[in-house]
Structures are given as structure tokens and as C-alpha cells.
Amino acid sequence: MATQRFGTTHFTFQTGEGFESKFMLSGEMRALVAAQTAELAGKMVKAAPRGPHRTTDAYSIKKNIHPYVEQVGDEWVGYIVIEENDRARHAMLQERGYRDPSGRRHRGRFYLKGVLEKERLD
Incomplete structure (x- = not known):
């Protein structure tokens, strides 16, 4: 049996057709x-x-975390940019840890990973 877009049997979701693509590009x-x-x-x-x-x-890192939203294809995508300013502290070094010039290891704080894990949907 052929797949029907609208109906009770074999429903398929195709984003290139119908109201779904218009909704994904809407202002709301x-x-x-x-x-x-x-x-x-x-x-x-x-x-x-x-x-x-x-x-x-x-x-500081706190002053250099910015959200952006842009249209990618047929949908809106949100980005979070960290350290747009090249003179800012190295956020990823703080995240993952680093070795200083004398060779001592500084462990990471994993603050970005912690926030993402709290927001994760299971």
C-alpha cells in the first residue's frame, strides 16, 4: 500500500511540504x-x-558568552558563542584544564558540560 501524507495509515512526516515547513520558519x-x-x-x-x-x-568569560539565532535551511537554529573577543580569558582552558608554563597541571572545571548535562532530555 502506498504511503499517504494525511490519513490514518502509514503516516509520514515530510518537512518540505505543508504547514510544518511554514511553522518552522514562522516568527513564533x-x-x-x-x-x-x-x-x-x-x-x-x-x-x-x-x-x-x-x-x-x-x-572575563561571563562577559563573552552570547546567544545567536539564525536560519539554517528550513528551520531556526540557536547557537551559543563563547569567547568572541580574542583578548578574553580562555574559556575552554578553564573548561578542560591546562598546563601552565612551569608544567603544573590545572584541572578543568567542566562548567559548560555541567550545564549541558542538566539541560539534557532523556
Whole structure:
């Protein structure tokens, strides 16, 4: 039997046809994706280490986590950019750990991984 798009038997979801693709590109969907992305970025900012900045806080990790939303194909996608500023502290070194010039190992804090694991759907 042939597959029917609308009906009670053999339903298939094809995003290139019908109302689904129009809904995925709607302003309401963009607002929903932007809200979810901003909420996740806010949780990452809250979990990020502040750092010892004596003169200015402009280069701290907390000031360099930004959410963005853009259209990719037929849907809206949210991104979180960390360290857009090249003079900022190295967020990924703080995340995974590093060795200083004298050779001592500094363990990672895994603050980004922790936020993502809390937001994971099982």
C-alpha cells in the first residue's frame, strides 16, 4: 500500500511540504528558539568562573558568552558563542584544564558540560 501524507495509515512526516515547513520558519518559532537559547546562555554565564580581573571585567568569560539565532535551511537554529573577543580569558582552558608554563597541571572545571548535562532530555 502506498504511503499517504494525511490519513490514518502509514503516516509520514515530510518537512518540505505543508504547514510544518511554514511553522518552522514562522516568527513564533524564531522567538521560541531565541528564548530557549538565551535561557541556556544565561545558565552558562551563571556557571562560568569570574576570574581575577583587577582593572576591567570586560575580558572575563561571563562577559563573552552570547546567544545567536539564525536560519539554517528550513528551520531556526540557536547557537551559543563563547569567547568572541580574542583578548578574553580562555574559556575552554578553564573548561578542560591546562598546563601552565612551569608544567603544573590545572584541572578543568567542566562548567559548560555541567550545564549541558542538566539541560539534557532523556
